[in-house]
Amino acid sequence: DGGITQSPKYLFRKEGQNVTLSCEQNLNHDAMYWYRQDPGQGLRLIYYSQIVNDFQKGDIAEGYSVSREKKESFPLTVTSAQKNPTAFYLCASSIGRDSPSIPLHFGNGTRLTVT
Amino acid sequence: SQKIEQNSEALNIQEGKTATLTCNYTNYSPAYLQWYRQDPGRGPVFLLLIRENEKEKRKERLKVTFDTTLKQSLFHITASQPADSATYLCAYINAGNMLTFGGGTRLMVKP
Numbered sequence: 001d002g003g004i005t006q007s008p009k010y011l012f013r014k015e016g017q018n019v020t021l022s023c024e025q026n027l028n029h030d031a032m033y034w035y036r037q038d039p040g041q042g043l044r045l046i047y048y049s050q051i052v053n054d055f056q057k058g059d060i061a062e063g064y065s066v067s068r069e070k071k072e073s074f075p076l077t078v079t080s081a082q083k084n085p086t087a088f089y090l091c092a093s094s095i096g097r098d099s100p101s102i103p104l105h106f107g108n109g110t111r112l113t114v115t
Numbered sequence: 116s117q118k119i120e121q122n123s124e125a126l127n128i129q130e131g132k133t134a135t136l137t138c139n140y141t142n143y144s145p146a147y148l149q150w151y152r153q154d155p156g157r158g159p160v161f162l163l164l165i166r167e168n169e170k171e172k173r174k175e176r177l178k179v180t181f182d183t184t185l186k187q188s189l190f191h192i193t194a195s196q197p198a199d200s201a202t203y204l205c206a207y208i209n210a211g212n213m214l215t216f217g218g219g220t221r222l223m224v225k226p
Contacts, residue, residue, distance in 0.1 A: 004158075006158075035216075040123055040218055041218050042119070042204070042215070042216035042217050042218045042219070043159075043204070043216040045213060045214075048213070058213070090158050090159075092158070103149055103151075103161035103164060104159075104161065104214060105161070106158030106159050106160070107158050108156070108157050108158045109156070109157065109158050111156075
């Protein structure tokens with residue numbers, strides 16, 4: 001079955017540590033996205049990538065970094081510079097950004113808790 | 116600024132009734148609106164897309180309307196079932212060509 005795999009499901013880190021969240025897709029989609037979800041708030045876009053070796057900042061990129069070395073993979077690093085890192089992180093993909101009517105396919109998220 | 120808003124209060128209805136969820140947007144006229152379902156601890160799942168020139172779209176027990184005058188989309192679930200209990204998110208493509216999500220409305224269908 002094609003889909004998006006995020007790992008791990010739950011992640012705990014101490015304040016001041018960087019942490020990397022994994023996202024892999026086998027849908028052969030060009031575009032990939034990272035969103036953050038906080039209780040009662042809509043999904044907010046962190047970073048997106050339309051093609052390998054290229055990515056763009058979303059609305060809340062500060063304190064985060066990404067890479068897109070392979071089409072299938074789009075890892076997100078939450079750095080110690082991110083002031084409020086505790087959240088539910090969702091990775092998504094779509095066929096291509098130039099087709100805005102095409103829906104997003106989401107993974108099942110990683111819940112990050114930083115103490 | 117562009118905003119998309121959903122009722123943050125949970126909607127509680129009895130099994131068999133029709134659930135109606137509202138999505139309002141301001142300061143923008145999107146060409147498309149999408150609706151997603153999200154279960155606790157899971158990622159959203161796409162349900163329906165409606166274009167600005169479509170007044171209504173149906174899929175099984177689901178119906179979405181798009182009123183560009185009122186700047187509103189309504190999402191209906193007829194003959195609701197407890198399995199329909201979830202959070203429903205609306206989203207549109209903003210001026211930057213990116214999907215912008217509302218905060219979601221939680222639906223609880225009681226047997």
